[in-house]
Amino acid sequence: xxxxxxxxxxxxGKAAIGLILMAMFFISINDMMIKALSDGYPLHQMVFIRSAxxxxxxxxxxxxxxxxxxxxxxxPGLHLIRALLIVFANxxxxxxxxxxxLATATAIFFVAPLFITLLxxxxxxxxxxxxxLGAVIVGFLGVVVMTQPWSDADAGAAGGWTLALPILxxxxxxxxxxxxxxxxxxxxxxxxxxxxxxxFLCVGGIFFLVAGDGRFAExxxxxxxxxxxxxWTWPATEDxxxxxxxxxxxxxxxxxxxxxxxxxxxxxxAPFEYAALPMAIFWGWVVFGEVPSAAVWVGIVLIxxxxxxxxxxxxxxxxx
Numbered sequence: 001x002x003x004x005x006x007x008x009x010x011x012x013g014k015a016a017i018g019l020i021l022m023a024m025f026f027i028s029i030n031d032m033m034i035k036a037l038s039d040g041y042p043l044h045q046m047v048f049i050r051s052a053x054x055x056x057x058x059x060x061x062x063x064x065x066x067x068x069x070x071x072x073x074x075x076p077g078l079h080l081i082r083a084l085l086i087v088f089a090n091x092x093x094x095x096x097x098x099x100x101x102l103a104t105a106t107a108i109f110f111v112a113p114l115f116i117t118l119l120x121x122x123x124x125x126x127x128x129x130x131x132x133l134g135a136v137i138v139g140f141l142g143v144v145v146m147t148q149p150w151s152d153a154d155a156g157a158a159g160g161w162t163l164a165l166p167i168l169x170x171x172x173x174x175x176x177x178x179x180x181x182x183x184x185x186x187x188x189x190x191x192x193x194x195x196x197x198x199x200f201l202c203v204g205g206i207f208f209l210v211a212g213d214g215r216f217a218e219x220x221x222x223x224x225x226x227x228x229x230x231x232w233t234w235p236a237t238e239d240x241x242x243x244x245x246x247x248x249x250x251x252x253x254x255x256x257x258x259x260x261x262x263x264x265x266x267x268x269x270a271p272f273e274y275a276a277l278p279m280a281i282f283w284g285w286v287v288f289g290e291v292p293s294a295a296v297w298v299g300i301v302l303i304x305x306x307x308x309x310x311x312x313x314x315x316x317x318x319x320x
Contacts, residue, residue, distance in 0.1 A: 016264020020272045023256035028279035030249045031097060031106070032287055033242050038098040040239070042230035043091065044211070046246065048204030053247025054254060055197035061255055062190035070188040079192075082179040083199035089172030090200075091228070096165035098227040102284035103292050106277060107300045108146060108166040113270065113307040114139040115174030123178050132313050135306040142302025143167065145295055162224055180261065189262055193254030208232060271311045274304055 034046060062070060073079055096105045114136045120126040147163045207228075211217075214231025235243050260269050277300060284290035292300070 013264050013268050016260045016269050017272055019256045019260035019263075020269050021275055023253050023260065024273060024276040025279065026249045026253045026256070028276055028283055030246055030253065031094075031102060031280065032283040033246050034094050035097040035102055036287065037239065037242060038094075038227050041233055041235070042207075042212075042214075042217075043094050043098075043228050044204045044207030045232045046243070047091070047094075047200050048208065049243050050247045050250040051197045051200035051204060053244065054251035055194060055201065057248065057251030058190050058193040058197055058255060062188060062194060065188050065190050070191045071194065073191075078179060079195050080199070082176050083196045084203075085172045085176040085179065086196050087199050087203050089169045089176065091203075092165045092172065093169035095224040095228055096162060096169065099162050099223045100166070101290040101292070101296075102288065103277070103281040103290060103300070104146060104296055105166045106280035107296065107303055108143055108163075109170050109173070110274065110277065110303050110307055111139050111143055111167060112170035112173045112177070113310050115171050116177050117310050119174055119178045129313075132310055135309045135313075139303050139306030139310075142299040142306065144299075145302060146299030148295060162222070165224065189255055189258035192258040193251070196254055197250070265315075268315065271308055274308065277304060 034043075037046060062068065093105065093109055117128055117132055117136055121128055211229050212232045214229065217226050217229040217231065220226060220229065281292060284292075
């Protein structure tokens with residue numbers, strides 16, 4: 001017997017689209033708040049508090065979905081790898097937010113669908129034609145245009161290896177999605193969210209035990225590493241509501257994404273993730289005064305066009 005719950009994907013497209021749009025809205029606010037708090041608190045502290053609140057919400061939803069027996073799985077190893085991949089993706093992306101404009105980091109992260117296309121070849125044995133491979137090349141060209149690796153790495157706010165952080169985040173997120181396809185849509189959305197929140201809690205707790213006093217932060221100068229290794233600090237009174245909201249949003253994001261992909265066909269749902277791009281541009285402009293440069297706009301168009309084309313080709317292939 002597989003897992004306790006099995007829902008066929010693609011049976012409720014409108015609800016799935018609504019869920020993914022809600023998730024993208026939550027993500028845009030979550031990312032904006034983490035960036036706003038990044039100069040005063042360590043990343044692992046935010047992740048730990050966010051997940052502690054998020055797992056409580058997921059447990060309540062799980063109870064409503066049918067009970068704790070839904071947590072049982074016959075593939076714990078794959079679920080663990082899937083959870084660790086999304087932890088890696090989040091940590092690297094949030095580290096990028098400390099030093100990069102919100103819109104730039106978000107746009108680069110959206111090479112994830114292109115990574116999914118490439119990873120599906122060796123892991124899932126899928127056949128990818130020359131058109132989709134061409135779209136992958138166009139998408140990565142967009143990253144090159146945005147990051148301009150030929151320019152002086154110290155000239156911009158995001159230089160050197162920092163540019164790799166959202167790309168690594170996209171790779172981790174793509175690996176998680178490919179594993180989700182391999183596992184099949186057979187687990188409760190709340191259960192999948194709990195696996196992920198549990199992994200975040202463990203990783204945040206380990207960081208606290210190893211680096212919670214900030215001793216490693218004294219040896220580094222890069223803002224991303226300082227954000228990752230800074231000492232834990234009790235949140236200021238005026239910041240407590242932001243920590244609580246980040247936790248509530250985290251719980252909602254995990255559930256909404258899992259439920260969207262359980263009840264809607266991936267080729268239908270995934271393109272709506274690109275709604276996060278204009279949201280990131282909006283929050284970056286309103287909150288941080290960030291206005292994308294011409295190169296960033298060109299890169300956004302190339303990456304988004306390539307990703308949407310890949311989804312369109314996948315949808316065509318699934319209908320034939």
